Amino acid sequence: MTATLEAAPEHGSSVLRLAVGYARQSKKKADKSEASPQTQDEAIRRKAPERGCRLLKIYRDIGVSGYDPTVKRKDFERLLNYCRGNEVHEIIVYNVTRFSRREPKDAIPVVLELFSLGIAITSVSEGSFSPDNTMELIMLIMRLDAAHQDSKNKSEGIAGAKRLAKQFGGWTGGVPPYGMESYPESVTRVVDGKPVTVTIRLLRPVPRNEEGTDQASSVLRMVDRIFELKDKPWSGKRNAHPASVSAVVAWMNSAGWVGQNGGAWRTPTAKRILTDPRLAGFAADTVYHKDSDGNPTRTVNGYKILRDEETGEPITIGEALIPPARWFELQKWLRGRETGRSDTPWGTHLLTAMGVLKCECGRPMTGSPRLYKCSRPAGVVEDGKHVGGNTINQAEVNDHVARRIMAVLMTAERDEETLDTLAEATRRLGKLQENPTARGERASLLGEQKEITSGIDRMYDDLKAGIYEGKIGRARFLQEKETLEKRLSVIERRIAEVGGPELPALPIEQWTYTEDPDGDPLGEGSWWQEAGTADKRMLVSLFVDEVRVRKAAGRGGSNRVCRVEERVSVAMAKPEHEEQEPAEQVALMEAV
Structure with missing residues (x-):
């Protein structure tokens, strides 16, 4: 929030003391509670003249926790910077909990810095704490500790209840996901050697009605529609x-069919519903977009499946509306469309819409009955890129790519590069043939692994930038790092348990079979000649990473020659190597 500049008092008397105010509310809501921003502002304005102060500004952090040490309070930082660079005698807050609910060891350094600047801290409801009074400093520390303990007790109580509910297989959310409802159930489990009976809430699909207008039917209608059409050839955009x-x-x-709120359906709403793991009976946390300072917003970015801390298996919270195997297969389809890759037979052109055929300018190439052409719109000029269009004979490119694949399959003496390509093709074929449930769960696990690894990388970036300077900062860094690495260990163990797809034997003899008298693997009676477009595309996806087409040097005239070998480069499939831990990261860790 932006600080508000307060008007000077209308009376003409000289006011020597200068004050700034600070207001904070954890949730973004306008209410009439004592903690509302309006109530805090009014109380601060009344208190300033009572203290003999002229109020300069009021800084506000709305929707920001005062307890969570990882949350950045932007206006609080602005307040501190203002106090460091300007003459300020007093900071006025409604009560100490607005100033901070963090551990005293985190809050005290801030208080001592303000006291060293000669700035008093005044609470409307608890009195003033002066920098030159040791007893008032002790009282303030006690107030800060009480505020922290109050938040800690509430947080631990809520977290403990949620942990117990999760341990018992319960749902701990607020509003049930679309298409689901919650219901109570008493369960007994042995906890620390003693039987414990608690009432938990579980999820189940909402009851269906004959008209099919209920929420569960709407979800299944969308899912069925996707599965009905997703594997059918499509030649459009x-x-x-x-x-x-x-x-x-x-x-x-x-x-x-009526949407979630009684109106028309919207694409973001439908996508959010279809990607919710709770529809498959899994416990999940909502992941929100973050602002530029790293604080979560109210916009949903996706979901994270909750897993058992020991086994890494998904925690179940009731009945599934969409069977897990079908839900994971649905996520594979949705993710494939986001990344631009899919196993779907898109159209009739061999190399289009697979993400492999590209123009020299980097744009994908599209297909027509005889040609592949750059997808750049006509008349668009880009600096440093080819002028005009870029087209090439489709049949000759297909033949060139196919012969590169056959050369790998038929190489008598296989070099290291060829063996790498065969190994990667084997891995890809295994993924295609794998059970969708295992494939989908592994994709989810790998996504979580990437998210955690990125979080650790960001911590090292912050460490390098000096955010974790000082004894307290280093302790926080180590604590957060340990938490993330523990999560990473559980995820990696679960990935190992799920395992990779079984590696099948490549049917090389089948692919290279030919009845051509000259032994041409693409000739008459060959597998390639008899295969359909879908099978050919599958073979290309196994063995090729990219096909790049350069623009012809000039027009062919009446005697057109494609010169495909000069214009087309084929990058064969290569294994994805895991990145090693940067040496700089190791050095930073040793410094901590």
Whole structure:
């Protein structure tokens, strides 16, 4: 929040003391409670003249916790910087809990710095704490500790109840996800050697009605629509595929099915619903977008499946509306559309819409009956890129790519590079043939692994930037790092338990079979000649990472020659190597 500049008092008497105010509320809501921003502002304005002060500004952090040490209070930092650079005699708050609910060891350094600047801290409801009075400093520390303990007790109570509910298989959320309802159930478990009976809440699909207008039927209608259409060939634009979320939403609205809030369906709403793991019976936390300072907003970014701390398996919280295997397969489809990769047979052109065929300028190439062409719109000029269009004979490119694949399959003496390509093709074929439940769970685990690893990387960046300077900062760094690494260990153990797909034997003899008298693997009677577009695309996806097409040096004239070997470069499949821990990160850790 931006600080508000307070007007000078209208009376003409000289006011020697200068004050700034600070207001904070944990949740963004306007109410009439004693902690509301309006109430705090009014109390601060009344208190300033009583203290003989002219109020300069009021700083506000709304929707920001005073307890969580990881949350950044932007206006609180602005207040401190203002006090460091300007003459200020007093900071006025409604009560000490607005100033801080953090541990005294985190709050005291801030208080001591303000006291060293000669700044008093005044609480409207608890009195003033002066920098030159040791007893008042002790009283302030005691108030800060009481505020912290109050928040800690509440936090631990809530966390403890949630942990117990999770341990018993309960749902700990607020409003049930769309299509689900909660119900109570008494369960008994042995905790620390003693039987404990508690009432937990579980989730189940909402009851269906004959008209199919209930929430559960709406969800299943969308899911069924996606599965009905997702594997059918499509020659139109990728984002207009009839199994895309936007197309399904348009279909739902045209059919008159009412949306979540009684109006029309919207694509973001449908996507949020379809990606919710709780529909598959899994416990999950909502992941929110973060602002530029790293604080969470109210916009949903996705969900994180909650897992058992020991086994890493998903925690179940009741009945599934969508069977887990089907839900994981749905997520694979939705993720594939986001990343631009999919196993779906898109259209009839061999190399288009697979993410492998690209123009020299970096744009994807599209297909027509005879040609592949750059997708840059006509008339668009880009600095440093080719002028005009870039087209190439489709059949000759297909033939060139196929022969590169066959050369790998038929190499008698396989060098290291060829063996790497065969190994990667084997891994990819295993993924295609794998059970969708295991494949989907592994994808979810790998996503969580990446998220945690990125969080650790960001911590090292902050460490390098000096955010964790000082004894307290180093302790916080080590504590947060230990927490993330513990989570990472559980995820990695679960990834190992789920395992990778079984590595099948590549059917090389089948792919290279030919009845051509010259032994041409693409000739008459060959597998390639008999295979359909979907099978050929599958083979390309196994063995090729990228096909890059350069613009022709000039027009071919009446005797057009494609010169495909000069214009087309094929990058064969290569294994993805895990990155090693940067040496700089190790050095930073040793310094801590």
